[in-house]
Amino acid sequence: MTERNRTIVLFVWFVLYRLLCGYLLFPLAEQKLSAQAFHALRLCTLLVLLCLAAAVSMKYLFGQYRTGRGMNLRFILTALCGLVIVQLCTSALMKAAGSEAFAEQSSVSQYLRENPFGAVLSGILIMPLFEELVFRVSLYELIRDKAGIKAAAVSANFIFGLSHVSASLFAGNGFSGGLCMMYFLCGLILQMLYLKTDYFSAVLTHSLFNLISMIV
Numbered sequence: 316m317t318e319r320n321r322t323i324v325l326f327v328w329f330v331l332y333r334l335l336c337g338y339l340l341f342p343l344a345e346q347k348l349s350a351q352a353f354h355a356l357r358l359c360t361l362l363v364l365l366c367l368a369a370a371v372s373m374k375y376l377f378g379q380y381r382t383g384r385g386m387n388l389r390f391i392l393t394a395l396c397g398l399v400i401v402q403l404c405t406s407a408l409m410k411a412a413g414s415e416a417f418a419e420q421s422s423v424s425q426y427l428r429e430n431p432f433g434a435v436l437s438g439i440l441i442m443p444l445f446e447e448l449v450f451r452v453s454l455y456e457l458i459r460d461k462a463g464i465k466a467a468a469v470s471a472n473f474i475f476g477l478s479h480v481s482a483s484l485f486a487g488n489g490f491s492g493g494l495c496m497m498y499f500l501c502g503l504i505l506q507m508l509y510l511k512t513d514y515f516s517a518v519l520t521h522s523l524f525n526l527i528s529m530i531v
Contacts, residue, residue, distance in 0.1 A: 325449045326454065329445050329446070365440055384511065385512060385513055385516075386512055386515065386516045387512050387516065391512070391519060394504050394505065395524060398501050401500045402497060402501070405493055405494075405497035409494065409497075438525040438528075438529060439522045439529075440522070442521075442525065446521065450472065450475040451505055451517050452509070455467045455506060468503060469503075472498075472499050473499055476495040476497075477495060479494065479495070480494050480495045505521060
């Protein structure tokens with residue numbers, strides 16, 4: 316499979332995941348099923364997607380994509396601090412502005428805290444594997460071959476930011492520039508970490524950041 320085709324396949328899987336878990340299946344099922352049946356459906360779906368994410372990551376990336384010094388604790392902690400600072404600053408600005416996107420993010424975080432199994436599978440295991448593979452590796456490297464490093468980093472992570480504000484659009488709340496900027500900046504930090512270390516360092520940092528966000 317060529318780099319271009321692989322990127323397309325991974326991006327399609329990512330979009331399907333977003334649609335399946337966030338916008339189509341689960342909102343509909345929550346209206347039709349009992350609470351126990353709904354959570355069982357969500358858990359089974361997440362388990363299947365976890366297996367897919369792990370299989371794809373292992374197939375393409377085990378022993379590959381060591382782009383810098385390999386796993387480095389100092390780089391990981393620095394990137395993690397940067398992610399937390401970006402989130403705190405952006406969230407404070409959105410809260411002060413009364414952004415609906417901020418309220419939506421808070422409700423999502425509350426839901427994840429109330430459903431720890433889904434939170435661990437989705438936010439800590441599945442999404443870091445998928446998002447780092449799709450945006451920081453495949454999409455970045457595809458664009459880099461055509462437009463160079465800087466353009467690839469900006470473009471791939473701008474698309475990453477857009478993918479996270481789609482929930483607001485689906486909910487009818489409009490486009491949130493603040494939320495898009497927050498994820499764009501977080502994406503750039505993870506991109507730099509990937510370039511200085513490797514894919515699994517970016518996944519680990521992404522997972523730790525999501526865990527911190529859920530706890531806080």
